[in-house]
Structures are given as structure tokens and as C-alpha cells.
Amino acid sequence: MNVPPPITPEFLTLPRKAAEGGCASLVGLSREAMRAALIDAGTPEPQATMRVGQIWQWIYHRGACDFDGMTNLARPYRELLAAHFTIERPEIVTRQISADGTRKYLLRIAGGHEIETVYIPETDRGTLCVSSQVGCTLTCSFCHTGTQRLVRNLTAAEIVGQIMVARDDIGDWGRKPDEKRLVSNLVLMGMGEPLYNFDAVRDAMKIAMDSEGIALSRRRITLSTSGVAPEIARVGQEIGCLLAISFHATTDPVRDQLVPINRKWNIAELLDACRAYPRLSNAERITFEYVMLKGVNDSDADARRLVKLIAGIPAKINLIPFNPWPGSPYERSDAERIEAFGHIVNRAGYASPVRTPRGEDIMAACGQLKSATERVRRAARAS
Ligand code: SAH
């Protein structure tokens, strides 16, 4: 009898084509890994570093989707590459465009899993909100992603793949250094807790920052964490991007309810890690994200406690009006309450921008991401 092989976690993390027995995608490999792969495929070793440089430019600067167009490579070499590799990205299952121009992509990755990526155009920038996991193991009570049961870490290739897909779709390749870029900023604020998938996130961000390719400055990348305190210093040391903390409460009992990881690393431990954050300065402040939940964390006393707690940390406070999802247990604070809260924070010397919800009509706003198959499964269970 022909018994299919068991599905192991290793199998699930292979690039899609490789998992299906075809060629592996070069997208998402580090320069060193690409060099080794090219040598394995028959590239003479003395040429390998130069070949990586050429292919890297085609993939990450020009957005090449196949080897045919790589005109500075001899035809036989292009054929050799095509026989061993692809430049495949994750597959787009659906693309929704909001009335405000926000685009939400549902992408399929190896193992049939689905993730969401959101592109948010603004006048002065274009931000891509990238996922780091399928779902999330944490269960913040106000977040839709936290209700998704199916969870796995994304590979670096799958994280980079989200950038490739969005840039393909909006036509953002091959721009000159002085040209406006459509994806100018990245935020690790999609599905998942990036610090529970540190190595893949770091490797993917290294590719995003590489100056011969996507070339995003480290100061245009923001990683948001719910508070994995022991990993926070590594963000500064190994990635060097900006840091955002999902703070959301000013007492441990309330934060325990909203952000359950607080039971592991409480407010004091989290703030100690913030104070010790490498590179912390007025030019590179930490963003404290604060979701405004009616009657839960939005009082004047909360605002006063908040500024006391973060005293001495170069910071700005990003007030996020709660984005509801079907069955969510909270309500958004009124606009006047958010304004009064922001006023107290402002008077204490902190910038307190209110984050305008984007793409609400397509469930693309902060905390609303949850894969479509998971939603369908849940609906089926409920019916
Ligand atoms: N897991 C990481 C990053 C993804 S969440 C983290 O928690 O930081 C990105 C931001 O959206 C976080 O600040 C998160 O707390 C916030 N968020 C989650 N659900 C939300 C909701 N329903 N409304 C508004 N913001 C939400």
C-alpha cells in the first residue's frame, strides 16, 4: 500500500515548490545560503559571489520573476538556474482593496496555510504590515488573530515573500534612489508575535535592508512585540530597527487580562527591558501602542499612570482606537475620551498620535487579521 509520508514540521517549513518535489525558490535565502545553493547547482566556486550579486539585484531590485530576463547572465547559465531554482513567491489567494486604498492580501504558503499582509498607502509613505506567524500562540483578549487555533512560524522566505508579492502587485520595482517608493516602510504588526520567531524575522529583515536590493533603511522598519522581555535587546543588537511595545494597560491586573503574556513578564520587567534597549535615543524612540477600550483602560487615571510608568524612556504613545471583529468582547472608546487621554499624555511631553483605522471595511485594520480558512472553519463549527 502506498502510505503518504507523515507531515513533519520540517516539511511544512520548506518553500512551496520544494515541498511539492519541484525546484526551490531563491527568494528569502541569505547571500551565504544563495551562494552555497548556486555552487551545489554547478556554479564554479570562484564565480559564485559575483553570481549572487547579479541574481540578488535582479530579484530584489528589479523584481525578476524568472531567469529568462536576467540578460547579463549567459543563456546556458540561465538555463542551469531554471533547472534548479524558481523565484517563486507565496501564492495570492485573494486581494481585497478598501475604499481608502488599503490592500489586504490573503496568501497561501507551504502546507496549505494562509497568512495576511496589508498595504497601507498614505500621502507621505506606503506601509506594508507583515505577518511573522500563521495565527498567534498568544491570546490577547482584544485581538482577532489570537483566536486562531492553527499556528506555525513563518520562514524567512515567507516573510520576505510578503514584501515581494505586494511590490509585484503595486508595481514598485526598479526605482531609482531618489524616486518615491510605494512600499517605503515595513511594520511587523500583522499576524503573530515576531519575537517568538526571532531568527526568521531577523534573517528576513536583513534581506529587506540589504542595500543592493529592497534597501529599506532600518529606521523605516518597526517591530511590534506584546512584551517578550528577554528577546527585546536582540532587536536592537541584531536587527537595529525601531521598536514598538503593545502596552495597553497601566496596572498588572488589567494587563494580565488584556495581554496574557504579562503574567510571564510583568509591566516592571517589560519596562526594564525597554530602558535597556540598545540604540534608545530621542531620535529613535520606542513607540508604546495603547489600544483604547471603552471603560477598561481609557480613564484619566490610566493616562496619568502611563506617563509615570514610562518616565525617562524616550517614547511616543500611539493611541489605537479598538477595531472590533465579529464576537469581540470590547467597545471602542469614544472620540472625546481618546482626545482627553491624548491630552494628558501630550501635556506630559509625549507625542500621542491617534492611529487612524485603515481598511476596516475589508477587516484589514490592526488586530482584525485572521486567515479566511480559519474564519470559515469557525463559522462551520458554529452552525
Ligand atoms: N503580536 C505583535 C504584533 C502584531 S499586533 C504585538 O502584539 O505587538 C499589532 C498591534 O495591533 C498591536 O499593538 C496589537 O496590540 C494591536 N491590536 C490587536 N488587536 C487589535 C484590535 N482589535 N484593535 C486595535 N488594535 C489591535
Ligand code: SF4
Ligand atoms: Fe498575538 Fe499580537 Fe494579537 Fe496579542 S495582539 S494575540 S501578541 S498578534
